[in-house]
Amino acid sequence: MIDHKKIHTVGLTIRPAMTEDLDEIQKIYNHFVRTSVYTMDLEEKSYADMVEWLDSHSERFPIYVGIRDDKVIGIVSLSKWAERKGFYPSCEISIYLSPCRKAQGYGNNLLQYMIQIAKKNKFTTIVSFITSTNKLAKNLAIKNNFIFVGTIKQVGFKFNRSIDLDIYQLMIHQTTGNTAYQKIDNALSHYDWYMNYRKNRLERSDYLKYLLQFKQKLMDTGLSEDEIHLSTRFSLNDEQTVDYILNDLRNRKMISSVDYPKDKFDLLAQKISQEFIHKSCITYIFPEESRLLYALTYITKPETMLFLGSYYGYWAIWATILLKETNGVAYLVDTDQHMLALAEKNMKKFQCDSVVKYINEDAIQFLAREKIPHDFIVLDPEGPKEGADPDLLDKAIYYPMMKAAHPYLTKDGIILCHNILLTNPILEDPYFAKKIEYNNIQFSKFLPFMMEHYTAGVWYDTTEGVGVFSQKK
Numbered sequence: 449m450i451d452h453k454k455i456h457t458v459g460l461t462i463r464p465a466m467t468e469d470l471d472e473i474q475k476i477y478n479h480f481v482r483t484s485v486y487t488m489d490l491e492e493k494s495y496a497d498m499v500e501w502l503d504s505h506s507e508r509f510p511i512y513v514g515i516r517d518d519k520v521i522g523i524v525s526l527s528k529w530a531e532r533k534g535f536y537p538s539c540e541i542s543i544y545l546s547p548c549r550k551a552q553g554y555g556n557n558l559l560q561y562m563i564q565i566a567k568k569n570k571f572t573t574i575v576s577f578i579t580s581t582n583k584l585a586k587n588l589a590i591k592n593n594f595i596f597v598g599t600i601k602q603v604g605f606k607f608n609r610s611i612d613l614d615i616y617q618l619m620i621h622q623t624t625g626n627t628a629y630q631k632i633d634n635a636l637s638h639y640d641w642y643m644n645y646r647k648n649r650l651e652r653s654d655y656l657k658y659l660l661q662f663k664q665k666l667m668d669t670g671l672s673e674d675e676i677h678l679s680t681r682f683s684l685n686d687e688q689t690v691d692y693i694l695n696d697l698r699n700r701k702m703i704s705s706v707d708y709p710k711d712k713f714d715l716l717a718q719k720i721s722q723e724f725i726h727k728s729c730i731t732y733i734f735p736e737e738s739r740l741l742y743a744l745t746y747i748t749k750p751e752t753m754l755f756l757g758s759y760y761g762y763w764a765i766w767a768t769i770l771l772k773e774t775n776g777v778a779y780l781v782d783t784d785q786h787m788l789a790l791a792e793k794n795m796k797k798f799q800c801d802s803v804v805k806y807i808n809e810d811a812i813q814f815l816a817r818e819k820i821p822h823d824f825i826v827l828d829p830e831g832p833k834e835g836a837d838p839d840l841l842d843k844a845i846y847y848p849m850m851k852a853a854h855p856y857l858t859k860d861g862i863i864l865c866h867n868i869l870l871t872n873p874i875l876e877d878p879y880f881a882k883k884i885e886y887n888n889i890q891f892s893k894f895l896p897f898m899m900e901h902y903t904a905g906v907w908y909d910t911t912e913g914v915g916v917f918s919q920k921k
């Protein structure tokens with residue numbers, strides 16, 4: 449069954465294509481033959497061609513049309529992308545929208561609908577071939593979790609010029625690929641200079657030069673400017689990075705040991721990367737940041753953890769898995785009920801549900817009312833970008849939230865905060881200079897508050913930056 453509820457149809461009816469639609473389909477398709485390189489057909493299709501095309505499709509490889517005001521405004525189809533039978537688990541998707549209906553969300557509706565059909569038809573992967581200049585189609589693919597596979601250079605010729613073709617694919621039953629880390633790593637791993645940087649064979653500052661040189665190209669494959677620059681902050685070995693942080697925390701008398709079960713962590717990391725459900729969300733928790741939370745939870749063995757701005761539970765899962773063993777409890781607090789619902793789904797999938805309480809409320813109000821004693825805070829809320837009270841916006845919300853939580857944190861308690869990005873390993877990258885200036889303003893009340901109330905506080909250059917605060921032991 450197709451889950452119709454999931455598809456936001458904005459007044460669009462989607463149904464299988466029929467012979468009586470062929471006139472309108474022909475008009476839409478031939479428009480693109482004449483005017484664009486979106487299809488590499490050079491000659492317009494006749495009505496007989498369209499009939500043959502309709503007949504060549506089947507229940508496994510269907511054609512659907514989107515109808516609005518009784519007119520066909522879009523076509524989406526699955527086709528064999530290769531004739532050889534061994535390719536039976538894959539299909540190619542094509543979408544054409546009436547030219548006056550572009551960029552109104554209909555392409556997204558048709559694509560999401562067809563992804564559901566492809567799931568039902570048990571395909572494992574959908575491929576999409578998009579001419580490199582077709583930015584709208586590429587953005588649509590990326591938005592729907594297709595990953596960029598590569599470019600076939602000069603594979604076509606139309607309108608007196610060579611055409612490059614970008615290949616995208618959606619791994620239907622694979623739930624991975626939706627951490628920002630995987631997205632960035634995937635897009636960059638086509639380049640030798642990225643691989644050399646990852647292997648520590650290229651200095652970060654030289655790596656930055658390559659990134660800037662390829663910036664536009666990378667943005668065309670769907671990476672944002674932030675994601676491109678964040679790669680310069682990647683930990684090249686997350687185990688060593690976390691060892692460094694743990695040793696530093698111990699030297700500062702913030703934790704008493706640095707040991708955690710690394711083999712168990714590796715097995716968990718593999719399971720989470722294969723099984724965690726991201727749906728259409730993306731997390732900017734990077735591998736060293738997940739590992740750090742796992743290690744700190746293992747070392748400090750908290751009884752009650754608060755995840756303030758828990759989002760869909762991706763950071764929390766690295767801790768709740770351990771709370772099961774120590775009979776601890778975690779409160780996942782978030783104002784977004786959909787994020788909490790996805791968190792709950794994941795906690796159930798990883799059998800952590802019994803140790804988690806889901807709180808769909810403003811964390812500041814919840815903390816003030818419930819006054820829950822706790823010994824570990826994971827702080828990662830993000831207030832709205834605009835609003836009357838500047839203390840509640842964006843990351844400035846850390847201050848009122850900590851003010852509400854602080855009285856109930858036990859003496860031995862520890863606070864791990866995300867996005868404390870205040871220093872930059874590559875000084876000459878102006879991108880981060882600007883971001884650091886912004887963050888200093890965001891945290892202008894939070895940091896003094898933390899310094900006043902905690903005897904120890906430190907932040908580290910993880911990819912997104914983390915801060916750790918506690919009372920000195």
Ligand SMILES: C[S@@+](CC[C@H](N)C(=O)[O-])C[C@H]1O[C@@H](n2cnc3c(N)ncnc32)[C@H](O)[C@@H]1O
Nearest residue numbers: 731732733757759782783784810811829830831
């Ligand atoms: C966008 S997430 C942070 C993402 C995280 N850094 C990551 O990459 O995985 C921030 C979360 O804080 C939640 N949030 C914002 N204000 C909140 C509040 N006052 N109380 C609880 N949660 C809040 C948002 O709903 C959102 O899910």
